[in-house]
Amino acid sequence: MRERRAGYVVGLGWRRSLGWKRAPGGSATCCRRRQPLCPASPRRLLRMSGVNGGLDYEISWNQVPDEFRQPMQYIYKGPDSPAAFVEAMRDITRRLEGAGSATALAPETVMAFLVDSLGYNNPVAARLAQDVLVRVYGARAVPTLLRGVAALNYSVNAYALRVLAQLQDAQVAAAVWPVALQCARRGPIPNVRRAAIRCLGSLRYVERESETADGSDGPDGRTMRREALEALLLLMRDEPDWSIRYAAVAASVALVNRAAASLAAAERAMVSETVQYVARDDTDETVRLRAAHALRQLNGEAEWEWATSSPSPSAPHPQTRPAA
DSSP: OOEEETTEEETTBOOGGGOEEEOTTSOEEEOSSSOOSSOOOTTOOBSOOOSTTOOOOOOOGGGSOHHHHHHHHHHHHOOSSHHHHHHHHHHHHHHHHHHTTSGGGSOHHHHHHHHHHTTSSOHHHHHHHHHHIIIIIGGGGHHHHHHHHTSSOHHHHHHHHHHHHHOOOHHHHHHHHHHHHHHHHHOSSHHHHHHHHHHHHHSOOOOOSSTTTTSOOSOOHHHHHHHHHHHHHHHHHHOSOHHHHHHHHHHHHHHHHHTTTTOOHHHHHHHHHHHHHHHHHOSOHHHHHHHHHHHHHHTTSSOOOSTTSSOOSSSOOOTTOOOO
């Protein structure tokens, strides 16, 4: 049984980000800078233990197909530069897309590595990994991505939620919705919360004919959509962080647009009234401008788009941000 404690996993030794060294034969083992509370058994060597506090997983290099092994090992050992990291990741994704027109041929052993690599602070490489996770793996990646949302690395959390938001599969929504809802309400940092909010606005909520029509005991699409909408409207009105309110405005109107055919008139009116309130009374000019644009979207006076769904996570707050 493994226990999480103070940034590492008891029973697996220290994470790579806390110190590691390469053992003979290419396997990774923990450094001895500090003594973990429960040292790993000397008979059990970590093959791959997660990058920068990412996923906890073990695979042998012998399980990795030959065409992926070299670029993956290069990234795992530590690239020489950000550009070299991007090129190695591009090599991996090209090979996956070449083999993965038949999605079943894409190796499972590479999937965890891709999710784990989102923990590097390299947006270009992360985008490459996101795209291939969506196009090649699709719904197969959901369990691994959900582990990424729970990882001890905020970058992995946020990027995993962004990938999940792009998977337009009705079965995905049932698994992702409770996780995204919890992260939107109580995520560890604004970047993760914004990604979860966008996910709530992007999921495909499909209503069932009856509560047992598909043999599922969980909530149907109508219930999930209603609770997601209620959470977004509450964040839009009461959240102290302006960037969270901004993201909630965009996610709410996107959800309305996606569910236009099945959305009740009362739900649409509730969204319109709340967005109107934010456009008029929010304390932040940037949020007011985004809400005003959302009203134009609701009234059919502006195109629907995700390009302005959230503010830049790294830029300082602009006091006179143009309406987008």
